[in-house]
Amino acid sequence: MKIRKDGEIEYRFEHPDDFRKFVRDKRSRKPEPKLCSAKDAVSALVSDGDYLVYDFSSLTRGPQSLIREVIRQRRKDLWIAAEFTLHESALLTGAGCVTRIDVGFLGYGSYIGQAVCEGKVRVYDWTNGGLALRMLAGARGVPFLPTRDLLGSDNMAVSAAKVIEDPYTGLPLAVVPALNPDVAFLHVHQADIYGDARIFGTNLFALEAAMASHRVIVSAEEIVEPEEFRKDPMRTTIPYFLVDAVVHAPFGAYPGAMPARYEIDLPHIDILNGIQNEEQMQKYLHETVYSVADHEEFLDRRVGAAKMRELRGKANIIEGYR
Amino acid sequence: MKIRKDGEIEYRFEHPDDFRKFVRDKRSRKPEPKLCSAKDAVSALVSDGDYLVYDFSSLTRGPQSLIREVIRQRRKDLWIAAEFTLHESALLTGAGCVTRIDVGFLGYGSYIGQAVCEGKVRVYDWTNGGLALRMLAGARGVPFLPTRDLLGSDNMAVSAAKVIEDPYTGLPLAVVPALNPDVAFLHVHQADIYGDARIFGTNLFALEAAMASHRVIVSAEEIVEPEEFRKDPMRTTIPYFLVDAVVHAPFGAYPGAMPARYEIDLPHIDILNGIQNEEQMQKYLHETVYSVADHEEFLDRRVGAAKMRELRGKANIIEGYR
């Protein structure tokens, strides 16, 4: 049982011993080739009702091609962590994939706000720090972690965060429950066929999410030799045994930016931000998702080589991203 | 008041608000040149009675030249965290610098064991994981962190770790109090004059210790341009505003190894391991510490250019250390 109720608040929680057993029995440590299509990865690893997290945001290094595939496969009743996210919440809600959102930061454009007001999705406000800490607890195998924020705010009342007394000082401390998502999406710069993965630049909680989740799908701009990782272990963000599927997805973060690879497509982002109503939403989803078979066709027919060349050309800050 | 008693157990603990005030008032964020001699750094920043931590071990990337300087300046009543440490505990005890040790791993050679039996030093067993977690709590500004080890062991009885009930599962959880040391020593591959520092390879809790400590002394094999750090921010282990002094110390980890720079001096380590009694200890301390003015003279007169060349030559594994 992974969903708990605390009054009228529902929260995702798994007893650490249950997650540990899953890790022992279901997460292979064997180096097996995991390269597959987004279609196969999502159909095999994402089910209706799943709890989904991703890193980073729809503007920067977000797993946008995987999100679009989830929409294409019309998953239902998903629960997502809208952590530092932007448009994903709106798109997944507009597509009818999502019914619950842990917030985070609820993105922008008025569509998602309206959806909340109309009761289309149920939100629980944990704050960005609260969600990041829940992920860390999930990764560290402890049922909770303490923090000195959330206290005194209404986020305490609309989430399952609690106040405990610190045994050393008597201080009131906020505690948040561990989060062990069903699936984590991570879009990375480089991966090998086994799942070793590298992110260049900052991340929200890439390693935490990979360790804390039941299943992990990595989409990568570039597939490199496994040898590369062992030659530079400080650069490894995620080791292969935390990963279930590897999808080769050039421009996988489009319309967002991939640091040092391609820039954000601002005109496209403006279209997203402009979505106000159901009609505009469905039109956008039709054009960018339903009417194309996969990410490759999307890039081909909806983005185009010229645009991709342009965005690659704009990515002129590469310092540090290696 | 930084020392607490729990029955006959003493433990170092500082209210998080007190540490925060110290960080606000006493830790400068200004980029100021901090390059100085080990002598000046230790005399200015290490006082009798201080709590001292260091990273990594006496065999690998330990701040040995700084430890020797502490001995040379005959600091008294120090309290150290013997975390993954080896000979430091014995040397600092033999020199009469240390009266309390949080363990950790108590090193080897029979000298330190005898010292404990004779009551020369007082030990408190927290385990390696317990000490690393205490440091993380200190760095995260929380009074404790929970863990699912220590439970059921006698370490609980001889440390100030406690058992609490998890508010989400009812599970008994061990909690350890935050540790905010007075001083942290970090020996690094590269630093700039402001204190930005890089460690290549693994570390125990370098960033945790730097954030959790009141004062930080970095000793570096190499001083590089500040620009270098901003060009490759993923490689920065410690940012300058966590550092109080920078000491240029080539071969600062000697007789231990500095990964990819020089190998361990095993014959010297054998001498250390062979120290059985007070006479041998004082002889060793005289030869390696008291009879030389500083690290430079030590290298000059006790190690020698030929040996250093030899040890540099043996460091033939450089892959990944950059």
Place this chain on the structure above:
Amino acid sequence: MSRMVEFTDTEFMIAQGARLLEDGKTFFVGWGIPQVVAILGQKLYVPNVIQLFEFGAIGPQSVLPFVRGTMGGPQNTYRSLQWLNMNWAFAYSAAGYMDYGMLGALQVDPYGNINSTFLGGTYRMPKRRFAGSGGGNQVASHCWKTIIVIRHEGRRFVPKVDFLTSPGYLTGPGAREKAGLPAGTGPYRVVTSKGLFGFDDETKRMILLAVLRGLDPGEVVGDMAFRPLISKEIREISPPTEEELRLLREEIDPSRFLIRGERMSAPA
């Protein structure tokens, strides 16, 4: 009479914010306007300010022009001291390393409590729903001095916020400490498009400190839905300087994405 300067309310708030920063201090930068405040401040007044972003950029030196929608991208993580992640970013603030934080707000109450979650109705059935805390709750909880930036519209200054997203002084003196929040922290200034507020040491209630040159203090507080305290001597805030406006308009935000707003003018 002296020459009039033309500017937008946003430009005025950004200029005010930039003037409040302290050199050689750390600054936890929130989304949007605070990003531009940090850039302007670093260029003009506080070259050694250390910016920190919740997504793990420690000490970046943003590239100009400011490109909208690049939160976390190469432009605003450029030349950082260190790249980490969110849990480390909030560790820096929780351990006391962040001197200033800056946040926007939908509503603010007399104690500087911030609402950025919803307006009207209830949490479950709000009239209008917004982004929520993001990392704002952590910034307002951890940073030593939090600066709130809010457009000066009376309805935004309410006796009680619809939702307490990020803590100010809660119910008054001692309430933050009683709740367990780090001691000695709290809202420091409220920058509006008409003036500048602080907080009274004794009551922890918002107090008017200064108004834009040419404005009448009475009018400034007149339309506020709660009555703030008013300092004995109200300082005068000069409008954005030519240099501030030039930087904002020509170098930082030439696309006018962030600096656009309601037109205002004041004597130079």
Place this chain on the structure above:
Amino acid sequence: MSRMVEFTDTEFMIAQGARLLEDGKTFFVGWGIPQVVAILGQKLYVPNVIQLFEFGAIGPQSVLPFVRGTMGGPQNTYRSLQWLNMNWAFAYSAAGYMDYGMLGALQVDPYGNINSTFLGGTYRMPKRRFAGSGGGNQVASHCWKTIIVIRHEGRRFVPKVDFLTSPGYLTGPGAREKAGLPAGTGPYRVVTSKGLFGFDDETKRMILLAVLRGLDPGEVVGDMAFRPLISKEIREISPPTEEELRLLREEIDPSRFLIRGERMSAPA
């Protein structure tokens, strides 16, 4: 009669340990003998075992020869999958990713509780003080199956350990869970210089499973300070193979730093 093989008790324990490893599983490697067990096992039996060290090396492929005193050095972090730190290493084990752990011990009791802290006297005034837990307590608490390696001397097998450094089954069935330790974990095997022990499912007490070829089970348990259970059929353990000994002596530890010990022999 068959040829006799000559080896040290340490070589025998190392060989036994290497044979116990499972390919494609994770292995939390402690200081000393376990390091050599991991190397021998990976060379001969379990190429895809993932080694993990408490100092943050994930999946290293150690360089030969094993250089003593290089815990954390380039030789035993070589070609890792990932380099992290101690808090992350123990996160992997705490979250359930570590299948096997291996630890040495000064004393072990019938429930597999380990003492590596002191012998005789009291904690404050011990007769002999040793290194203590190091990361052993975490390994024994987190790993799914902990393998204990201990020289077969009767006085090391005690009814009650002088200090419980790292948890076995504590006081018996259910005691680990009751104490809050992760469910389903605990000591799995005890490798000694004469035989191999497991733990009885029902009582969680140590049970003799096998002895070195040529040894009499009765003699093996005879001098132990507690009486272990004895399995109905006692398997026979073959002495170190030529290949095991060759690797150990020529490639892994030519300086005989770790593999030296008491001379033994057994029929090949």
